[in-house]
Amino acid sequence: MSAMIDIAGLSKWYGATQVLKDCSAAIATAEVVVVCGPSGSGKSTLLxxxxxxxxxxxxxxxxxxxSVGDPKTNLPRLxxxxxxxxxxxxLxxxxxxxxxxxxxxxxxxxxxxxxxxxxxLRLLERVGLSAYADKFPGELSGGQQQRVAIARSLAMDPIAMLFDEPTSALDPEMIQEVLDVMVGLARDGMTMIVVTHEMGFARKVAHRVVFMDKGEIVENAPTADFFENPxxxxxxLFLSKILQH
Amino acid sequence: MNYHWNWSIFWELSPDGTHTYFATLMLGTAWTLITSACAFTIALVFGSIVGVLRTTPYSWAMRLGSLYVDVFRNVPLLVQMFLWYFVLPELLPQALGDWLKQLSDASFYTAVVALGLYMSARIAEQIRAGILSLPRGQRLASLALGMTLPQAYAYVLLPMTYRILLPPLTSELLNTIKNSAVALTIGLMELTARARAMQEFSFQVFEAFTAATIIYIVINMLVTFAMRMVERRLTIPGYLGFKAPAVGH
Known part of the structure; x- marks a missing residue:
């Protein structure tokens, strides 16, 4: 099976500081991959x-x-x-x-x-916000705004979705409504890379977990293996810190 | 002080033989308004272009933008008027220079260009600051949706920037109107020039400049009021910081 997203030997520097070190990963069609790791580990940059x-x-x-890095690639179209x-x-x-x-x-x-x-309207219905079509973003709660943002991406009929800490800026009571939409997407077979600390979400829908630290991909394992036997x-160490609550 | 007040002077015939002094002040007001309106249009267009250039990821564009701002912002408006009016025609090829000098209303066109470009440097700085004040994610989100950089500016970054900048842009419009008085030095018969002419011929200096002062104040209060209306119309529901901000002058 050929990969939908193929990352091979990726390195990136900001000036003299190396922020990504020889990262490689392949994400197949309809695969859901959760990327986690301490802050500053390069997850968002990789995404x-x-x-x-x-x-x-x-x-x-x-x-x-x-090829994303090819200067001849029409990046807006991709x-x-x-x-x-x-x-x-x-928004x-x-x-x-x-x-x-x-x-x-x-x-x-x-x-x-x-x-x-x-x-x-079809997509607002799907994220449960049909009634809000003519409101402005500032009139919505954080969770509602994030669901609109997901709907906005879906409206483009994407072949894959990238999530950059989609629930980190939300109040706790709003996290679930956003995760529910994402779980629905995963079940429908969307190819997804999700940078998140929501380990419950990872356990539930991720096929694989990628663990990053200091710009390196340290682990890239099936979800069960990652949690049970890192x-x-x-x-x-990371899991013990994040799962002890 | 031994001054002979004469408020009925406004209804007396001016030396041009056809208009009363009041009518000449009104003509001057019209020139002030049309000069300011044209100059501010130029200032907005060029200011926006230069302001945008300075926020693009391209270093050549940023350098070009800074050079423009440095030139037009650091030379006094009066000097710029003189350069455009007296020096430029001499630097051009003879025929073109002569054509410029003989242009009817040459002082009007020169005033519009000089004032417009001078103000555009100030507006460019504000547009730049306005764009940079937007969250960086707005640009990223636009690009991530497949917009080109020009589309991101046109549909997302600039519409927000103009809304944020309405109060300072109001101040710049008021400044443009006030600065248009400098054009009297190159012979534009705008409001201040008319008041001065009235004073020279009638010796009623207080009446003449009282009238000019009141007219400037009325114009600028109307502009401020109109811009408040625009601000209110463009208020975004639920977005903080847009509710009738104070306007500085």
Whole structure:
């Protein structure tokens, strides 16, 4: 089986500081991979390299056979096919929820306004926010905003979704509603890379867990193996800190 | 002080033989308004372009933008007016220079260009600061959705920036109107020039400049009021920091 997302020998530097060290991982179609690790371990940076938001100096990444680092690649076109959800939602505050979902479809995918609108309403329904189509992001709770952000990504019909700590900025009581949407996506067979500390989510839907520390991929193991029998001391230490509550 | 007040001077005929002094002040007001409006349009367009250039990831664009701001912001407006009006025609090829000098309303066109470009440097700085004040994630989210950089600016970054900048842009518009008085030095018969002419011919200096002062105040209060209306219209529901911010002058 060929990988949907293939990361091979990836290294990245900020000036003289190396932030990613020879990272390799392959994510198959419909596979859900959770990336975890201490803060500053390079998880978010790795994720942003996958859709070319961060440049990298060494190695290669391909998504659906398209090389991300190749200067000849049309990056906007590739990114339009890869959904991304951010820690701070990043809805566009001056646009209504509906316009947040339709604008990229219309401007990037050149869909008609009617088609975009129908799609937007279908996806708002899916994340349980149909009633909020004409509200503005500032009028929604954090959990609701994040669900809108997921719907906005889905409206582009992505072949894969990247989640960058999607629940870290949420109040505890709102985390579950966002995770529920993500679990639904995973069950529907979406290819997903999820940077998160939500180990309950990882256990429930992840096929594999990638553990990073100091810019390196330390472990890349099936979920059960990772939790029951982590291969490295660093992963064991991390798990003991994060799971003791 | 032995001063002979004469408020009825406004209804007396001015030396041009057709207009009363009041009518000449109104003509001056019209020139002030049209000059300011054209100059501010130029300032907004060029200021936006330069401000955007300075926030792109391209170092050549950032350098070009800084150079522009340095040139137009660091030379006094009066000097810039003189350069455009007296020096530029001499530097151009003879025929073009002569055409410029003989242009009717040359002082108007020169004032619009000089004032517009001078103000554009200030506006460019504000646009730059406004764009940089937006969360970096807004740019990333736009790009992640497949927008090109120009699309990200057009649909996401600039619409937010203009909303945030409305109060300072109001101040810049007021400054443009006030600075248009400098154009009297290159012969534009705007409001201040008309008041001065009235004073020179009638010797009623207090009446002339009282009238000019009141007209400037009224114009600027109307502008401030109109911009408040615009701000209110563009208020984003649920977004903090947009509710009728105070306008500095």
């Amino acid at each position: 942003k390299c996958v859709n070319g938001l961060e440049p990298f100096q060494q190695g290669r990444i391909s998504v659906d056979g398209v 990114r339009a096919r890869i959904g991304m959800v951010f820690q701070h939602f990043e 566009f505050p001056h646009l209504s929820v509906r316009r947040n979902l339709t604008l990229p479809q219309i401007k990037v995918l050149r869909r008609s306004a009617d088609e975009a609108n129908a799609k937007a 291969g490295s001391e660093r992963a064991r």
